[in-house]
Each structure stands twice: as C-alpha cells, then as structure tokens.
Amino acid sequence: MSRVLTICRRTAGLACSLYSTALAFGLFFAAGALSFAFSLEMAEGSQTPLAVAWTSAVAPVLPVLAALLAMDAWSEERRSGRIDALLTVAVRERVFTAGKFLGIYSLTMAATLGLLVSTLAMLYFFAPATLGNQHLVSFAPGLFALALQGALWCALSLAASAMCRHAAAAALASIALTVALPRGLWFALMEWAPQGRMAFGEMPLDAHAYDLASGVVSTSTVLSYVILACFALFCSSKATASLRLAGRGARALRASTALTIALAAALALSLLALVQRVSTTFELEFLVRGDNGFSARTRNILADSRGEISITAFLSRKDARFRPLVHFLRTLAGESEAVGGARLSVRYVDPRWDIGPAERLVRAGAREDSLIFERGRRRAILPLAGGFDERMCASALLRLATRAQRGVVYWTTGHGECQYTAYEPWGMSEIARNISHCGYRNMPVDFASASSIPDDCALVIIAGAKSDLSRAETARLDAYLRKGGRLLVLLAPAETAGLASMLSAWGIKTSNTPLAGARTLTGTDAIIGDFSEHPVAAPLEGSQIVLEKPLVLRPSAAADIAGADRVEYSELARAGEACVAAAAERGAGTGDDLALRPTRIIAVGDAAFVMNGQLKIRGNANRDFFLNAVAYLAGTDAITEAGTEAGRLVTGMDRAEKVRFVVASAIVLPGALFALLAAAAAAKRRRP
Amino acid sequence: MYEVRNIAFSYSNRKVLRDVSFVVSPGEVVAIAGENGAGKTTLLRILATLEFPEAGTVVYDGQDAFEKPLRYRRQLGYLGETPALYEDMSVREYLEYRAELKGETPKRIRRRLEEASQMCQISGELKLHIRNLSLGMKKRVALADALLLRPRILLLDDFLAGLDCAMRETARAIIANVASFSSVIATGHEIADLAAVATRFLVLSGGTIAAELPAAGSDAQALAQRVEAALKGSRG
Numbered sequence: 063m064s065r066v067l068t069i070c071r072r073t074a075g076l077a078c079s080l081y082s083t084a085l086a087f088g089l090f091f092a093a094g095a096l097s098f099a100f101s102l103e104m105a106e107g108s109q110t111p112l113a114v115a116w117t118s119a120v121a122p123v124l125p126v127l128a129a130l131l132a133m134d135a136w137s138e139e140r141r142s143g144r145i146d147a148l149l150t151v152a153v154r155e156r157v158f159t160a161g162k163f164l165g166i167y168s169l170t171m172a173a174t175l176g177l178l179v180s181t182l183a184m185l186y187f188f189a190p191a192t193l194g195n196q197h198l199v200s201f202a203p204g205l206f207a208l209a210l211q212g213a214l215w216c217a218l219s220l221a222a223s224a225m226c227r228h229a230a231a232a233a234l235a236s237i238a239l240t241v242a243l244p245r246g247l248w249f250a251l252m253e254w255a256p257q258g259r260m261a262f263g264e265m266p267l268d269a270h271a272y273d274l275a276s277g278v279v280s281t282s283t284v285l286s287y288v289i290l291a292c293f294a295l296f297c298s299s300k301a302t303a304s305l306r307l308a309g310r311g312a313r314a315l316r317a318s319t320a321l322t323i324a325l326a327a328a329l330a331l332s333l334l335a336l337v338q339r340v341s342t343t344f345e346l347e348f349l350v351r352g353d354n355g356f357s358a359r360t361r362n363i364l365a366d367s368r369g370e371i372s373i374t375a376f377l378s379r380k381d382a383r384f385r386p387l388v389h390f391l392r393t394l395a396g397e398s399e400a401v402g403g404a405r406l407s408v409r410y411v412d413p414r415w416d417i418g419p420a421e422r423l424v425r426a427g428a429r430e431d432s433l434i435f436e437r438g439r440r441r442a443i444l445p446l447a448g449g450f451d452e453r454m455c456a457s458a459l460l461r462l463a464t465r466a467q468r469g470v471v472y473w474t475t476g477h478g479e480c481q482y483t484a485y486e487p488w489g490m491s492e493i494a495r496n497i498s499h500c501g502y503r504n505m506p507v508d509f510a511s512a513s514s515i516p517d518d519c520a521l522v523i524i525a526g527a528k529s530d531l532s533r534a535e536t537a538r539l540d541a542y543l544r545k546g547g548r549l550l551v552l553l554a555p556a557e558t559a560g561l562a563s564m565l566s567a568w569g570i571k572t573s574n575t576p577l578a579g580a581r582t583l584t585g586t587d588a589i590i591g592d593f594s595e596h597p598v599a600a601p602l603e604g605s606q607i608v609l610e611k612p613l614v615l616r617p618s619a620a621a622d623i624a625g626a627d628r629v630e631y632s633e634l635a636r637a638g639e640a641c642v643a644a645a646a647e648r649g650a651g652t653g654d655d656l657a658l659r660p661t662r663i664i665a666v667g668d669a670a671f672v673m674n675g676q677l678k679i680r681g682n683a684n685r686d687f688f689l690n691a692v693a694y695l696a697g698t699d700a701i702t703e704a705g706t707e708a709g710r711l712v713t714g715m716d717r718a719e720k721v722r723f724v725v726a727s728a729i730v731l732p733g734a735l736f737a738l739l740a741a742a743a744a745a746k747r748r749r750p
Numbered sequence: 751m752y753e754v755r756n757i758a759f760s761y762s763n764r765k766v767l768r769d770v771s772f773v774v775s776p777g778e779v780v781a782i783a784g785e786n787g788a789g790k791t792t793l794l795r796i797l798a799t800l801e802f803p804e805a806g807t808v809v810y811d812g813q814d815a816f817e818k819p820l821r822y823r824r825q826l827g828y829l830g831e832t833p834a835l836y837e838d839m840s841v842r843e844y845l846e847y848r849a850e851l852k853g854e855t856p857k858r859i860r861r862r863l864e865e866a867s868q869m870c871q872i873s874g875e876l877k878l879h880i881r882n883l884s885l886g887m888k889k890r891v892a893l894a895d896a897l898l899l900r901p902r903i904l905l906l907d908d909f910l911a912g913l914d915c916a917m918r919e920t921a922r923a924i925i926a927n928v929a930s931f932s933s934v935i936a937t938g939h940e941i942a943d944l945a946a947v948a949t950r951f952l953v954l955s956g957g958t959i960a961a962e963l964p965a966a967g968s969d970a971q972a973l974a975q976r977v978e979a980a981l982k983g984s985r986g
Contacts, residue, residue, distance in 0.1 A: 068850040072836070079838035143834035147895070150798045151851055152823040309759050311804025746838055747881065 065153055069161025074169055077131060078739075079746045082229075086130035087173055088736030093123045094177045095184070095727035099720070102192075110386065112192060117204030117275035118268060120177060124208060125215040125240035127173055132166045132219030133233035136302065137226050145305065159220065159299040167216045174208050176735075184727040189715045207274030210287045211267070215240050217294035224301035269385065276389040282341030286334055293330040297323055356397050358601075359693075360456040364397055367404035371462055374434040375410045376423050377446060381431070384410075387450065394455060404437075404459075437462040457499035469520025469696060471497055472507035478528030480552075480669060482506075487675025490525060496685065497692055509535035515542040520696035522547065524561070526554040526669025536564050543568065546649065548662050548695040552669035553613050569629035569646035570665045571618035579638030586611050588637040596645060598664065598690045599634040605683035607635065608676075612642040612667035634664070635687075642667040643687075645694075664691045751775065752903055752933055756806035759792055766792045768957040770806070776902070779925060779934040781944040783977055784954035785984075790937040791831060793954070794907045797935065798828040810903065827896035827904040827932070831911070833888040837881040841872060841891050844880060848895045862898050870894040870924055886917040890924075897928060904928055906936040910943050918943050941981075945974040953977060955984035 077083045101119035139145045148158065178201060185192050219236035226232035248265045270283050300319050307316050356364075373395075375387055388410070395406035411419045413430045420430075426441065428434050433444040435458045442458040444450065473482045473494075482494035482504050494504045502520060509531065515522065515538065522542070531539070543549060551561060553572060562572050580588040591606040593599035617631040634643040649660035670676055672688045715723060752774040759767040766789045774780050784790050795801045797808055799819050808815040808822075815822040836844055845866065849859045867873045870890045875883070880891065889909065896904060906925070910918050918940065925947045928934060938944055945951070945965070951973065953961040961980040965973050 065851060065853065068847065072847055076836060076838060143830060143832055144836070146795075146798070146800055146828070146830045147834060147848075147892075148851075149800055150823060150826060150828040151848075152820045152853065153851065154820070306800055306802060309761060309801050309804060311759060312802040315802060 065157050066161040066164065069158055070164035070168065073135060073162045073165025077134065077165070077169055079743050080134065081740055081743050082134065083131065083169070084736050084739030084743055086127055087176075087739055088732045089130070090123060090127040090173055091177055091180065091732035091735055092728045093126070094120050095181055095732065096724065097123055098181050099724045099728065103720070111200065111276070111389065113201045113204045114272060114275045114389070116178065116181065116201065117207055117271050120174065120208060121211060121268065121271035122241075124170070124174065124212055125219075126237060128166065128170050128212060128215035128219045129222070129233045129236035129240065131169050132216060132223050132236065133229040134223070135162045135166060135220055136224040136298075137229045137232045140227055140305070141229070149302075149306065155302040156295075156299040158302060159224075159295055163216060163220050163295055163298075166220060167213060170212045170216055171209060174205070174212065178205070180731055181727060184723060184731070188719055188723040188726070203277045203279075204271075204275035207271045210274065210284060211271065214287050214291045214294065217291040217298065221294045221298040221301060224298045272385050276385060277392070278343060278385070278388055280341055280343045282337045285337040289330050289333050289337070293326060296326050356394075356452060357456075360394075360452055361397065361401055363456050363460050364394075364403035365401040367398065367459060367462075369437060370405045370407060371459065372434075372436045373406055373408045374419075374423065374428075374436070375408070376413065376420070376428055376434060377431045378414060379410065379412050383446060383450070387433075387446075390450070390452075390455070433458070435459060435462050453496075454499065457496075457501070460501050461499075470503045470505050470516070470518045471521045471523060471692070471696060472505050472515065472519050474509060474522065474524045474527065475506045476508045476510055477524075477531060478526075480525040480673060482523075482525070485674065487673060487678070488670075489674050490672060492674045492677050493672040493685065493688055496689055500689065500693065502692075502696060509538050512538070514538060515547065520548065521550060521692065523550045523552070525552045527561070528554055531561065536561075540564060540567075543661050543663070546661055549664075550691055550695055551663065551665045552671075553665060553667050554669045565663070565665060566618040567620055568648070568661070568663050569618055569620045569631045570644050570663065571616045572665075572667070573614040573616060575614050575640075577612065577614065577637050577640050577642075580640070581638075583608075588612055588642065590635045590637045590642060592636040594633050594635070596632045596634050598645060598687070598694045599643075601690065602683050602687060605686070607684050607687050608671065609637070609642055609666070609668035610670045610676075612637060614640040615642060615644040615665055615667055617644075662695050664695060666691075751811070753809040754797065754806070755809060757793065757796055757803045757808070758805040759789070759796060759801065759803050765957055767796075767803070770954075770957070770959055772952060772959065772962070774903075774933045774935060776933055777929055777931075778949045779929050779936065779947050780950050780952060781948035782935065782937045782952045782954055783939070783941055783944070783981060784937075785981070788954040789957050790954055791907055794828075794905050794935065794937055797903075798826065798905050799823060800828075824899075825902040827899075827901035829889075829892050829896045829904075829906050829909055831908045833885075833892035835880045835888060835891060835895075837879075840877055840879055841867075841883075842876040844891065845876075845894060845898065849898050852899050854899060862900075865900075866894040866897045869897060869927055871920060886913050889913070889921075893924065897932075900931055902932055904932045904934045906934065906938075908938045909936060910938050910940040922947050941977050942970070942974045945970040945977065948973070951977045951980075953980040953984060955981075960984040 098116055098119040101115045105115045136145075139148060182193065215236075218240050219232070222236035222239060223229075223232040226235055244267060245265065270287075273280065273283065300323055304316060304319050306312070307319070373391055375384070375391065377384060377387070391406075391408045395408055398404055398406045411423060413420045423434060426434075428443050429445065431446045433446060433450065433455070435442040435444065435455075440462055442461050444454055444458050473479065475481075480488065480490045482490045483506075485491045498504055507515065507519075507522070519542070522539070539547075539549070551565065553561075565572065577588055580590070582588055588609050588611075589606055590609060591604075593602050615633075620629050629646050629648045632645045632647075633641040634645055636642065643664070643666045646663045646665075647660050671684045677685055754770060754772050754774075757767055757770040758765075770789075770793060772780070782790050782793065792801065796803050797815075799815060799822065802816065810822055810825065813821060836847070839847065842863070845863050846859055849862055850856075854862055863876075864873075867876060870893050872887065872890050872894055875887060875891075880888065883891065889912075893906075893909070896906075909925075910921055913921060922943055925934060925936065929947070934947075936944060936948070949965050951961075951963040951965070952959050953963070961984070963973065963976050963980060
C-alpha cells in the first residue's frame with residue numbers, strides 16, 4: 063500500500079508541475095461554471111434542487127478533466143523513457159496502475175470540490191437568495207455521484223494513456239471513449255427511434271447523476287460504476303504489462319493477455335447483469351432533507367394530517383418526470399414526518415413492469431401518468447398530464463387528511479356574473495377547479511329564488527355582477543353577513559351592481575376615479591406589486607398581480623365607528639396611490655371568552671383577473687391572490703398562503719446580473735486559477 | 751551465479767539475438783562490445799526483464815528470472831542508454847522517491863541515499879534540480895538510483911557514451927567500486943575505458959557471441975587491442 067501511495071504522490075506531484083494541468087483546471091472551472099449557469103437558467107422557477115442542478119451541470123464536464131489529467135500518466139513515461147526505470151523495479155504493474163489512478167483521481171476530485179466552493183461563493187455574491195435555505199450537506203449525494211462517475215472516467219482515461227504512445231492521442235482516445243461514444247450512441251438511438259424518447263427517458267449517465275444527487279441510490283448503478291472502473295483499471299494494468307511483450311517470442315503471451323482481457327470483459331458483463339438483477343434502491347433522506355422550502359400552507363396541511371397516507375406514483379420509471387417527482391415526494395414525506403403529520407408512504411408503480419399493482423390501480427380508476435393518494439378507503443387521483451406542483455399535491459392531501467368536504471362555495475347567478483362552470487376564456491372554471499382541489503364544493507346560488515343562504519355555505523362569491531341585486535337579495539345577503547358570513551366580491555369595471563351601498567355599510571367604498579401612478583403594460587391594466595401585511599396579501603410580497611381597469615376602493619364611514627360594531631378595514635393591494643383590493647372584518651377581537659365568528663368581506667376592483675383566459679396567459683400571482691382570499695374567508699386562518707413559489711429554484715438575478723455571474727465564474731475565476739497554477743508550475747521549473 | 755542460457759530474440763521477422771549464452775560470477779565485470787545494431791541493448795533489456803526472449807532464459811541463484819521476475823528484480827540495478835529522470839524534482843527528492851518505490855523503509859532511506867550518493871560522487875548535488883544537471887551528472891544520478899539498494903547484478907547500457915575524459919575516469923572508478931559487491935554487465939563502444947575495469951569482454955556480432963576475451967594475463971591496453979581486433983574480425 064505504501065508503494066501505491068508513493069506512486070500516487072508522484073503522479074499528482076508531476077501533474078502539478080505541468081502547464082497542461084493548469085490548463086485542464088482552468089478549462090474545467092470555466093466549462094463547469096458555464097454549464098452550471100446554463101443549468102440555473104433552465105431550472106429557474108422549477109422544483110429542481112440547487113445541488114441537483116449543480117451536479118447535473120458538472121457531470122458532463124468531468125470526463126474531459128479526467129482525460130486531460132490522465133493523458134500524461136503513462137504516455138509521458140513512455141515518451142521520456144522513464145518507463146524502463148519503472149518496470150525494472152520489483153513492483154507489480156497493478157500497483158503502478160493503482161497508484162497512478164489514485165493520483166489522477168485525487169486531483170480530479172480536488173478540482174470538483176474547488177469548483178463547488180467557487181460556484182457557491184459566486185452564487186453567494188451574486189444571488190444570495192438562491193442559497194438561502196441550502197444546507198451544504200445536501201451537496202453530499204451530488205459529490206458522491208461525481209466521485210463515482212469520476213472514478214470510471216479516470217480509470218478509462220488511464221487505460222487510454224497506457225495504450226497510447228502520445229499524450230494528445232491518449233486525451234483524444236479517452237474523450238472519444240467517455241464522451242463521444244456514449245453520448246453519440248444515445249443521440250443516434252434517439253434519432254433512430256424518436257418515438258421512444260419518453261420510454262427511454264434521460265441519457266443514462268445524466269440520469270445516474272440526477273438520481274444519485276437527489277439521494278436516490280440504486281445498488282445496481284453504484285456497483286456498475288465500480289465494476290466498470292475495476293475492469294478499466296485491469297485493462298490499464300494489462301496494457302502496461304504488455305509493454306514488455308514487443309518481441310516475436312512474446313506472441314503467445316500477447317495472445318494470453320488478450321484472452322485474459324476478453325475473459326475479464328465477460329466476467330464484468332456477467333457481474334453487470336447480476337447487479338441489475340438484484341438491484342435495490344434506497345434513499346439518503348437524512349442527507350437531502352432540510353429546509354426544503356415548502357410553503358407554510360403545505361406545512362400546515364401536513365401538520366394537520368394524521369394516520370398513514372399512501373402515495374403511488376403511477377408512471378414509467380423512464381419518464382422524464384419520474385426523477386423530479388421522486389425527489390419531490392421524498393421531501394414531502396420527510397417534511398410530514400418533521401412537522402409531526404401523517405406518515406406518507408411513497409411507492410412507485412411502473413405500468414410496464416409492475417403488472418399486478420398497475421392492474422389494481424387501473425381497476426380503481428387510476429390512469430397511467432398519475433399520482434394516487436390513498437388513506438383507508440378514500441382516494442384522490444391526480445393526473446400528471448399537465449405537470450405537477452406542490453399546491454396540487456397539498457390540495458390532494460388536504461382532501462384526504464381532513465374531513466371529506468370543508469364546505470360549499472356559493473357562486474351567485476342571475477346578474478350577469480362570470481360562470482364558474484364556463485370553460486371559455488371569460489369563464490372561471492379553472493379557478494373553481496383550484497377551489498375544489500382545496501376541498502370545497504362549488505355550487506350556484508340564486509338569491510332571487512333562495513329564501514336564505516344554506517347553512518353549509520363557507521363563502522359567497524359575487525364574480526362581476528353586471529346588473530343590480532334587488533332589495534330583497536341585498537337584504538338576504540346582509541342577513542347572512544350579520545351571522546358571521548363571508549363574502550368575496552369581484553367588482554366589474556364601472557359597475558357596482560347595487561352593492562355599493564351594502565359594501566359601504568360594511569366599511570368598503572367604491573370609486574370610479576381613474577388610477578394615478580399605476581404601472582401598466584397595455585394602458586388599461588395595472589401591475590400591482592405593493593402588498594400590505596394582511597394575511598391574504600403578505601405572502602405575495604415580491605410577486606405581482608395584474609388587474610384590468612380596476613376600481614378604486616376606500617374605507618367608508620362605517621369603518622370609523624368605534625365599539626363592538628366596529629369594522630376593521632384593511633388595504634390588501636395598492637396600484638400607485640390607490641387601493642384596488644381591500645378587506646373588511648367585523649366581530650374579531652371582541653373578547654377572549656367569546657367565540658364569535660367574525661364577518662369577513664374582501665372586495666377586489668376587477669372581476670376579470672381570474673378568468674380562464676387571464677390565468678392562462680398571465681405570468682402573475684393572480685391565482686395565488688384569489689386562493690389566499692378564498693382560504694382566508696372560508697378556511698382556517700392558518701392556511702392562507704398559497705406560496706407556489708416556495709421550494710422552487712429562484713436565483714433572483716436579472717439579465718445583467720446573470721451576465722456578470724457568468725463572466726466572474728466562467729472567465730475571471732478560471733483565468734485567475736490558470737494563471738496561479740501556471741505560475742506555480744513555472745516557479746517549479748525555475749528552481750536552481 | 752548468474753547464467754544467461756541460449757537467449758534468442760526477434761522483432762517481427764528480423765532476428766536480433768540467437769543462442770546467446772554466458773555466465774557471470776559474483777564480483778565480475780563483463781563488458782559487451784559490438785557494432786551498432788549488434789543487439790547489445792536488446793540483450794540488456796532482456797536481462798532487465800523489459801523484453802521477453804523468444805527462446806532461452808536467465809537463471810540467477812538457480813531461479814528462472816522470467817518465472818519469478820519480482821524476486822529477480824529485487825537484486826537488479828539497471829541503467830538505460832539515456833538517463834530518464836523526473837526533471838521537476840531535486841536529486842534528493844528523486845532518490846528518496848526511488849528508494850520508497852523499491853520498498854526501502856523510511857528509516858533506512860537516508861543511509862542508502864548517503865551511500866549511493868557518496869559512491870557516485872553526487873553528495874554535493876543532492877539539492878540541485880535535475881532539470882539543471884549536465885548529462886554526465888544525470889547519468890551519475892541514474893547510477894545512484896540503480897545502486898540504491900546495493901543490487902547483486904548491475905546492468906549498464908552504454909553508460910560511458912557522451913561523457914568527457916574526466917567524467918569517464920570517474921565513471922570507471924565508480925564501476926570498479928561497485929564490483930566489490932555486485933556483478934556488472936556493461937555495454938558500450940568505449941573499449942579502452944571498459945577494458946580498464948572489465949574482467950572479461952564478450953564481442954557480440956550477428957546476434958551471437960563471436961568472441962569471449964578474458965582480461966587475465968593482459969593489461970587494459972592489450973585487452974582493448976584484442977577486442978578491437980575481434981570486432982574487426984567479426985566485421986570481416
């Protein structure tokens with residue numbers, strides 16, 4: 063072992079004295095940082111964890127570094143003639159191979175660690191928010207993935223170096239072997255069978271890096287890398303030994319060496335087949351768990367949940383969405399355990415391989431590409447066709463973990479309101495579906511025919527009524543509100559539908575005065591990013607909602623009344639100087655010994671902002687704002703945060719900052735590193 | 751006893767050595783002379799186990815060198831035609847590395863290094879960087895490396911080539927010194943210098959040993975003349 067370490071030290075020491083090593087390090091840092099910046103750009107706003115994005119970005123660059131570091135390992139010994147001095151020492155070829163491998167491998171891993179530190183430092187400098195809830199330990203699985211792949215690349219590059227007389231040829235051969243061949247084969251396969259892209263999933267090398275970085279460790283993957291690396295080292299050792307077999311007399315020995323390598327290849331293939339057969343997958347939850355950035359809403363739903371909930375991912379393991387989904391479900395289960403909620407057991411059913419369980423799921427009504435949440439005999443099926451996110455899963459959990467229905471949301475009809483059942487761009491079916499995901503039932507109510515509001519009413523929504531409510535209707539609504547009712551009014555432009563006087567009695571006054579100083583894109587809309595500290599608006603801080611020609615809202619005289627009937631008026635959102643969304647509450651804080659249900663009203667100066675068409679085309683927080691209002695009015699106070707941005711990778715860098723990040727991390731820092739290492743190599747050469 | 755038995759070697763269709771046999775006793779210095787391409791270097795490479803012979807073998811202490819190569823290499827010191835050293839190291843660093851590689855314990859490395867450097871007269875150059883050494887000095891460093899573990903067999907391939915008179919004188923003295931504990935087999939074209947230290951000359955021609963000339967009973971000059979004559983004869 064001491065000789066292995068001696069050779070390892072010499073290999074690393076020799077590499078450090080070469081300009082080519084300085085160049086390799088500089089190129090690796092530049093390419094790694096550039097790839098990471100690109101990966102950040104692609105993953106912006108997605109659920110991809112930072113550590114996974116980093117690992118996925120560095121993994122494709124690693125074989126090039128290994129090739130550049132290993133190219134001199136044997137070929138330079140041969141070129142200089144030092145090989146004779148090495149081979150006449152009483153040391154076996156495998157000891158030389160092990161020592162040289164360790165030397166190159168340690169340099170490769172040192173460079174990888176350096177790249178991690180430098181990119182994190184750059185992120186800390188340019189986008190500190192990205193690192194806000196990151197634990198360094200979450201990078202450990204990613205480093206493990208790179209260590210595993212790095213071992214294979216170093217072993218293959220060493221074998222190439224042992225077989226080639228010239229360093230450049232060795233580098234080209236190892237790049238061809240480790241980059242061009244696997245990726246070329248993959249792309250050729252995809253070209254040949256494009257319809258199989260979804261079935262095949264990701265490029266296996268990238269998929270392994272992603273899986274391992276996410277903490278999903280498959281024994282077959284790990285052992286496959288170990289077996290292939292050992293085989294490459296064996297070939298390297300045999301190639302070194304065959305340097306003695308130049309003469310004709312060694313023909314038999316050369317043939318026996320070739321036969322040994324062929325037998326070793328057969329053994330390696332058999333072992334690969336065996337480890338694939340007996341593969342086990344386990345998850346390093348303790349490493350990947352941490353502050354995973356779930357929203358307060360999700361955390362509260364998880365904390366409220368009890369018992370055992372089973373989640374089944376019913377999709378192909380080769381599906382591109384499989385890996386992100388695995389990671390998400392794992393962190394969700396970890397979070398539930400952390401907050402003392404239900405025990406979430408996650409399992410994966412591949413429709414093509416797990417025939418029995420798949421058949422059971424299909425009989426239960428589930429379709430391929432869906433998530434199935436089950437608790438006892440209750441089941442919620444979440445189709446994945448349109449993607450998945452935290453809110454959808456939390457809503458499904460909410461439906462299972464709490465009582466079957468949280469209440470009914472009544473939508474008024476008969477006054478030209480937007481229809482919650484209409485799927486057209488001007489309908490509100492999309493937001494109604496979101497409400498239903500939150501556990502509420504949507505029902506229409508016509509005050510003209512109904513004598514009173516039903517008892518199961520959690521909330522009444524008046525979505526852009528265009529004609530006046532009758533006096534009787536207003537009276538029924540007022541009676542409902544006085545009993546602690548909840549009302550969400552979306553006001554159509556320039557129409558107050560006779561609600562003005564009633565709203566005024568509850569503290570909110572509408573006004574047709576034009577908006578002043580509001581930011582706008584089209585001239586008619588208002589971009590609103592100024593939110594108050596109210597529980598409905600506060601979670602939206604940092605995001606924007608867009609309203610079309612919103613009405614201005616002000617507090618009415620009723621808001622000034624003191625005493626038990628006092629209405630507490632709160633602004634929710636402001637466009638310029640004017641308030642466009644407001645909340646009024648009466649009956650809260652009457653006394654600790656009184657459990658009165660307070661009346662709550664929220665008025666928004668626009669009815670179109672959650673129409674289907676708006677939700678589809680606008681990249682804004684309108685949906686969150688609306689659902690926050692619904693949750694505040696109808697649900698428990700604690701679940702008022704929609705927080706769809708939580709848990710997502712958000713750098714917060716604008717274009718100029720991104721350019722600066724790329725310049726600093728992919729040009730300046732690698733350039734400085736190259737200069738430093740080149741100067742160190744030059745200093746070594748200048749020694750007396 | 752060191753015995754070379756019926757060695758034959760070819761590169762593809764070209765026969766380089768055929769039926770080469772000789773014996774070397776402990777303390778003997780055997781010089782191998784021959785024209786360019788006579789197979790001197792190939793023979794030494796075979797003796798150093800850097801090449802496998804087509805036929806024949808090398809026996810040392812009754813053991814076949816190619817069957818138990820590690821045991822044989824422990825007793826072997828080899829110095830190739832051109833000294834190939836790690837130029838990024840100092841002389842001391844290089845010799846320490848080589849001693850470690852040869853399996854010497856850290857405690858004994860220092861003593862071995864002192865012995866070898868004194869023997870090769872490089873004690874004053876231990877701190878120097880190998881890149882800055884002359885060819886002669888590099889050869890002495892390489893020789894010190896070959897002598898580090900006091901080998902029982904020392905193979906020197908064209909060791910005296912490229913050295914000036916003074917350096918050759920020094921080299922001769924070193925070889926004579928080494929012969930006190932090691933059998934030396936040296937090749938080269940510097941017949942007079944080799945004759946000064948050799949106990950026997952082998953003249954290699956056409957892949958076989960054309961003449962074997964013991965030094966006994968004649969001085970170095972006479973031996974050199976006999977060797978030159980044998981070489982001319984083999985040419986004729």
